[in-house]
Amino acid sequence: MSAVCSECGEPAVQSRPSTWVSAWGPAPSWSHHDGDPLCNIPGTNHLGESTYVPCEPEFV
Numbered sequence: 828m829s830a831v832c833s834e835c836g837e838p839a840v841q842s843r844p845s846t847w848v849s850a851w852g853p854a855p856s857w858s859h860h861d862g863d864p865l866c867n868i869p870g871t872n873h874l875g876e877s878t879y880v881p882c883e884p885e886f887v
């Protein structure tokens with residue numbers, strides 16, 4: 828079983844995105860294989876504001 832980004836289908840790795848800035852809130856535990864956060868989807872951030880947040884990985 829491997830993990831992919833549920834939006835773009837690129838391989839996902841269980842590691843903090845290298846480009847994550849702490850001001851954006853708690854870092855997600857998954858990132859694209861190149862270190863970027865997973866693709867953004869509409870969601871709610873750690874402050875309860877409607878915004879775009881990285882999607883969850885999909886296991887294939």
Ligand SMILES: [Zn+2]
Pocket residue numbers: 832833834835836837859865866
């Ligand atoms: Zn993606």
